[in-house]
Amino acid sequence: MIVNSLTLSNFKGIGDPVTIDFKPVTLLFGPNSAGKSTIFQALHYAHEIFERANLDPDATLSGGRGLDLGGFTNLIHNHDISRPVTLRFDFDLQGEDLPEYRDWVDDDIGPIHYFESDLYGIPARAKSGWVEIAIQWSSMAEQPILSTYSVGLNGQKLAAIKTSEDGRQTYLTDFHMLHPIFREPDTDDEVRAILKRAMADNELQDVEKLGPMFPLFLTFQQADDGSVNIDSPLSIAGQKRTALPVWGKSLAFDHETLSDSVDYDSRTIFTAVASSLIVGPGELLRDALRKFKYIGPIREIPSRNFRSVRSPDASRWANGLAAWDLLHHASPVLIDRLNEWVAGRERLDTGYRMELKRYKEMDITSPQMIALEQGDVLDEIESIDSDLKRLPVKTRLAIRDAISDIELKPQDIGVGISQLLPIVVAALATEDGMVAMEQPELHIHPALQVALGDLFIHRVKEREVCFLIETHSEHLLLRFLRRIRETTANELPTDVDGLSPEQLSVLFVKKSGTGVEATQLKVDETGEFEDEWPDGFFEERDGELFF
Template sequence: MLEGEMAFTTITAITIENFKTISKPVRIELAPITLLFGSNSAGKSTIIQALHYMREVLEHGNLDADNSSWAGEYLDFGGFKSLVNGHDLNKSIRIRVDFLCAPTFFKVYPAFPFPGIDGDQIEVCDIRTEYWDSWLTFCYFFEIEVSWNFKSSSPCLSRVSSGLFDEKIADIVRASSPVHVEGVQPSFDEFLKYVNFDHEVFCSCGDSFLQELVAGLLPDDFLAGKSDVGIPASLCCSPPTLWADNLAFDPEFVEKLMRDRSEVEQADALRKILKFESYLSQLIKGPADILLEALQGMAYVGPIRKTPERHFAPRKTSDPARWATGLAAWDKLFLADQEFIDELNRWLAEPERLGAGYKVEARRFREIDSSHEIWSLLDSSGEADLASIMKTIQKDTPEKKELSLLDLRRNCNVLPHDIGIGISQMMPVLIAALDKKVGVAVIEQPELHIHPGLQCRLADLFILSALGSACSQSPGPDYGHTQFLLETHSEHLLLRLLRRIRETTDGTLPDWHCGLKPENLSINFIDFQNGKHSVRRLQVSEDGDSSGNWPEGFFEERAEELF
């Protein structure tokens, strides 16, 4: 990785339209730490569920999702009819995700081989190395539109759009009924409707190399961005909700382009079409795959976490849906190495961290059945036989592991099932924040059942996990790996974040802290009034105070109680 490159894909914005209670487009700007505030039923969870749905579409092609593979039965979608705003099947769900990533995340795809072209001889073109090799960060967006197909009585992916640097690159649309393209049988109902040939990624010295590549091959109205229909092309296989490996033109359309050309001209034209396909696959399918990888690296911790049973057995196979109930966190803890447990204990025990008064202890042991022959050997053996007895124990009895929590105030060990509800609810939040495999932690009510002091100190956990390795006072390599999207009602959490911004500006941070800047924090107030949603990003000054107009009623209860 080059110096200055990003280690993870970072989601920078989500735009939602006609999804559940959100009708008009709503855009939420994200930062390393993003807070979603608002009254109950204002739509905070809807924003999180939009990410769940995007993953279902990208990973499983599940447009009619009844639940989420990311949250299991914990989240009941109810299918497209329940998800579309107002249950109005004439509306289309639109979800757009903007994200940043390094060039090393870039995807390269071969073109789809046509008849007469040997697939092994197709040149794989990398538009990045050929034209953008000096760029350190890509700012993509990927957008889907899901509509109801009345003919098939099922939802369909009616449009896919991609863009770079906030400027659209291409649109692929699905026709609601067969579209006639002159000289071509209507075998495809998907069309490459638009390509922005003037986008900076295609232009060098003012000329579009992509447009020049297919000039004289593709229709002039399409090249000029004025085509009413587009070019028959698909990103999907049959059935249409499954993603293909690349963009592919309709073979009959390509065959039409080859008519009245010599054999040499046909070979040259086909190679140009294949190169065009490969470039567009990188810029349409590529962002979809990068976004999916980011979504697959998310951990969703729901608002009510389960406590492991007294004889809890961890799942050895990863199941992301278990994060929703918090049990995946306990799976992680039971299987974790000592280094992870030591870092967890630093946060649990040290007063300047969480100071929760507990430490995790892992006890390893072997159980021997009372009828095992080893007992008779122990009764009859001398000291010389102890080595062979130990070998027998190791051979016949697998090692087991038991986790307990040492209560530092009472100096006694308790099982996870026996600790207070606040600590048990906080543990999945803590483990998700420290897990280096988690790229984005989406947590509802991280403050659940914990006292105000712990709520404040959770803010420090989020700061260091999100920004630690990016700061000059980095506490170590284990930090700076996670982006946080937090749905919360905690004033204490917010106040600690604002305090750390002020201390970063003043230079009064604790020695162990990496600090926080206003651009690292996105505070969003979601409101629903008169049937309309609104999202306001609340501005923060460098001294940690509110900047601009914060919405009326934001934590007004505090002011009313004090004055």
Template sequence: MAITRITIENFKGIADRVEVDLKPITVLFGANSAGKSTLLQAMLYLRELLERRNADADQLQASGSSIDLGGFQQLVHGHDKEGREVKIGVTVEVSDDGLPVIPVMDYRSDLADVNARSLIDNGLPGIKTVTVEVTVGWDFNEKRPLIRKYSVSLNGQDFVELIAESSQQAYLHHCRPTHRLLQSAFAEGGSNPYESTEIQLLYRYLERKCLIANKPEGFLLFKVPINSRSAIPNWQQPLLPAEETIDIRASAWDDEAKDAYKDYAWSQFILSHLAVGAGQAVLDELKKVCYIGPLRAIPKRNFSSLRSPREDRWADGMAAWDKLYHSATIPDGNGLVLATSEWLSDRLDLGYSLLSRKSYEVDEDSLALLTLERLSETAIDEDIEERLKAVLSEIYSSPLRASLSLYDARTGSTVAPCDIGVGVSQVIPVVVGSMVGDGNTICIEQPELHLHPAVQSRLGDLFIHSAITEDNKRFILESHSEHLMLRLLRRIRETTEEGEADVDYLGAVKPEHISVYYVNAGEHKTEMIPLRISEDGDFLDRWPNGFFEERESELF
């Protein structure tokens, strides 16, 4: 699965609804404080809503103290908490495995044939994309933000909407029983969708449970209680509450009970699978977003990596050093250290290679040292073999410590990570995160920070290699670097002319692999302006406000 689109409304500087289509590499350009990081923060906030139902978030799970939204009043556009609602949505491309199947109930064998059982066990086929959007507004009664709405679209068509009028109970508010996906699964040929048994059962259940008085027949708005106090459903749980009025004991299994049970059973399966399963799929992808902030920390001398990984350590880059040190301690591991070194020294041409060293910590009064001292004083000793085995045993049982250093090919010197130039220290978490970041989507703010323009260009190859050629990762890059952009365009042009990029470790790069947005801060709102790329590696749209035209004005 992969996140392919983000929609944002009334979040921070963004007022009017914006839609950003994500490609394997998405680059956000714009002036300082234009709102480029808003898209990244919106994704992390949506995860906070889905996972913890925290509408008043300040610090976020994936970013720790690196991002502080300040709560709802600060993050809602214009600080207008009482007049605006924040809306954030994410579209996910569904894999061949489909959506998660939510365990609902034990269907009686006389209610489902073999084909129906297959659907119940494996889920509905034909789900290509799901979109989940969450709306947060101000609760005037409780004087705090409330998650008001959770909506799901399937294959681009609205399906269901859950609402909460308070924090006490949530309801199914809208549902499309004749959704194209359900027609494909249940309605044969071009028959009337309502002639499908399963669609009839769903519609009949919603009508029977609807709390709206005098609702016109066929009207797609309902008010049906769900198994959640929040508009966000409970993950891995059925959407509908237990049907306590249905007695399915054999002695009471009459036609009326059987019909009511069929209505409930099929509705529970369809709604749970599509409403809860869609949200679970989106949340799973949001959990795979790895955020690397604009200021990466440098490990101190005698740095020791954490034994228990924390995802928020990616925000300041320290998770990258955790992984490097862990790689250095694994027997016959070290692959990550070697791969990082190759990028630093050869492909980015920074002039540094990364080295690792392992050592045992042996106490000065240990048996190992005392024995070695004794052996050094004894020319002949019958027990030397056994005593040496004891020495080695104690050494091998001592703590093993890894250390990393960087070799400067220009000076022939070796330095600790805390002693290298700031540009190298800033790019190492970018390199490691691009290869082994904890997730499918890697979000990086200012990957080019403190780097020479030539190295900024070569960073483009790093992202192409990881996103398109090798690892199928996706990148969202917030950048100011013209050089990075020019490298991406160059690789597209080379592919058009030669069939692939002009280096042996990159494959073909096409316009559909790259998405570029110019973030423009207007007088009262932020715009996300897409810039199309041709197969010749040129922009089809003009850059707004003369962006990247400073060079021309300086030269001429």
């Protein structure tokens, strides 16, 4: 699933809503302490919430030891706990299937009626969606609670789950029973006519034309006396102190609050559809955030006695060590791709290449080694061969200097290469999802900075990868603009991938009187900015050259 944007309000330095549009390559520019890191921290916070319902985090799953969010009271804008923090993600659902939940089925009757109903297949109509959550401080519970979980599909809000301030009651509300997803296309005029007649006559006719969900929802809203209140919320059981659904499970409507007229089939079918449309988008967003990689501004150089970690640990990307872990257990294909970029003359051309040495160890005091040293190989050949096959294969990563042909360790090469390598490995090893990084240009030559731009372009052409890059590098930006210009003019160099303006988002982040602002700087097909660059950035070069 491709995440298109993130909208934040009341988070850290951001007060009024700020929207960050994500493109395959998204660049964040701005002065120091302007609020660029706030966007990264919001992604870490969202990951904590959707992955483990952690509303009050300090350390995070993806941030490593170097990132401490400080808890909810540190995250709320101006430390004002009367405000709700809101995060909204908009995403593309093309080619995605919303999850189906079958835990509501307790016999063979439910599925048959569901699959035969007009509602089966409606979730497949979702082509885009958004999920918004609100977290606020509960004075009753003396802790933050996720008070609202809202979902929209195909550009319109569908429903919300809310919880009371004390967290004891959770309910489905704002359910849009006339949402276009429930109806056939081009029926808006007919629906308006039906509702207009209903308001005039106080009676609904042709109700089936309003879509199959409408009469089912009315049944759910019917009281024992036969009256219907379409604004009445539906109570949800099993969710205490949170509006966040339980992933992998359908919505547990409190059947004790439903009228006896609501039969089993109606309950199961409504639950199935509502759960897929309301819980499903949040679960897909959870899965997308699981793929989130974050690489911090300072990448650690592994020690000489470095031992790689076999178990995946997303937090080790933050200091770059996950890249070295990955290389120690990499396939020959990945090593070849890495060397193509690291050592290629038309690529980064660092002067180094990676080699993965595979070997076995034998104790010098072992009988087999003694036999080898004494020349008794023929007598012991079968035994030695058997013992060698049983020895485990070990790996060792070596860095070879292309000029001197000397084998080196990471500590023996320049700091710039050690800072660069985790960026390159993350780019090449990520098949889909977002890779967020701070200052990839740190300690590297301008020639390498522009070549990094080509690497990012190459990867977004191959895979559904999004690069979110906080940078001060004019060289990196100029490479992207150049490739856009060359793509439009059909003048790309051989074996170089092109870039379109639609694939690049340039955001300038700065502080204002109301908090942090993020200004989108549009780029045209000639690689030129349509908007003026904000004052005080990249003007220093002109000042030094011409004054």
